[in-house]
Amino acid sequence: MTSTRLVPVETLHRIVEIAARAPSVHNTQPWRWRGGSRTLALYADTARRLPHTDPDARNLTLSCGAALHHAQVAAGALGWQTRVARHPDPDRPDLLAFLDLSPGPPPATADETLAALDRRCTDRRRFTAWPVPEERQSHLARIANHWGARAVALTDESERFIAERLVRRAHQLQWADPVARAEQEAWGHRGGDDGLPPDALPGGPDLAGGHPHRFEGAWEDRTATDLETSDGLLVFFDTDDDPAAWLRAGEGLGAMWLAATTAGLALVPLSQVIEVPETRAAFQTEVLGSLAHPLLLVRVGWRSTGRPPPARTPRRPVSEVLELD
Structure with a gap:
């Protein structure tokens, strides 16, 4: 019997699209997602590890952690609460997290949060001279x-x-x-x-x-x-x-x-x-x-407010990083 899909496919796509904007070492985007009827699973894409400078996959896992944060925040802003199990299967070290999604009210700041996730990027240019308190x-x-x-x-x-x-x-x-x-x-x-x-x-x-x-x-x-x-x-x-x-x-x-x-x-x-x-x-x-x-x-x-935003690094399409059950 086919299970009823609780979370619309369009919502899963949107969550993964926002999560994929997370920073990653050398913009390798070393993550894969698998979507179920009410779940998202995050996997490390070890083929994108930097074997010489990141032999233990420390930076790869950090990168995936940033994407995991973005996924949780995006889901909440879109009206879906998340329960997260991290490293849920000792026999699958590449399975980093399992997110269970359930409907919930979005926060009052949902629009501002989604806008900030969209703006977030690495600005590699010189900072202003104002000290950070x-x-x-x-x-x-x-x-x-x-x-x-x-x-x-x-x-x-x-x-x-x-x-x-x-x-x-x-x-x-x-x-x-x-x-x-x-x-x-x-x-x-x-x-x-x-x-x-x-x-x-x-x-x-x-x-x-x-x-x-x-x-x-x-x-x-x-x-x-x-x-x-x-x-x-x-x-x-x-x-x-x-x-x-x-x-x-x-x-x-x-x-x-x-x-x-x-x-x-x-x-x-x-x-x-x-x-x-x-x-x-x-x-x-x-x-x-x-x-x-x-x-x-x-x-x-x-950041300097008197210059245009920095150039954005590219992102892989959702179809390459999300597989649906």
Whole structure:
């Protein structure tokens, strides 16, 4: 007997379309969705993992966590409540989450939320010189923590100095690694619905001079020497360094990014300091006091209101990432 479909196909398409706008490492969009009569299942698309710079799939899982956050928020705004089971099947490590959908009243802010999800993107251009108050940074961290992640603002001058030094070192090591550079460049000129088109980068397609780019095509857009004192720095961390912690951090990142977008702030993740084993270990010791594992460093600043919006990175069509039962 065929089960009655509770959630319309058009709604599942809309939720996945919005979720697919989430940031992902090098705009790899490493997710797959499967829709049932009242469910959505999120799978990691391991074929899109970066094997050299992301061998453990940490960034891949973070990316999927951000998409999971966007899916939950989009569903709520469209009038569907979600119950989420994370890593529901130990025998299926690629099955990251299972969402059960039920009708519910949309929040009063539904239209504003959907508009913010549509606007959210990585602005890789220079921030304005206005400093981000510590309370603003702490507020963003609290929003991420509300989603189960662990994040904190780095406001101590010595911690910021160490973090910036390690970001610089990570850039140097990856830029000197021909395999890492080749992996980066392979996603930089794909010319399709994923990867990083040259016009999405500040300064165009020329990556000479050691300016590698990562999340959403670019997790970061500048070397550490360009980090300004007005920039805020926040770190995601956890006592565990495993897929469950990475997925939580990704959900927190999605929540933080959406809140930053609503507040007129720009957020750019700095992933390389975590990708390089040497700098990841140093960050854990010198910044976190060996009490937790660093998962992602992010930079935040005020967007300029006097220039046009940044170029958007492309997205794969829903038909490629959603399979219906």
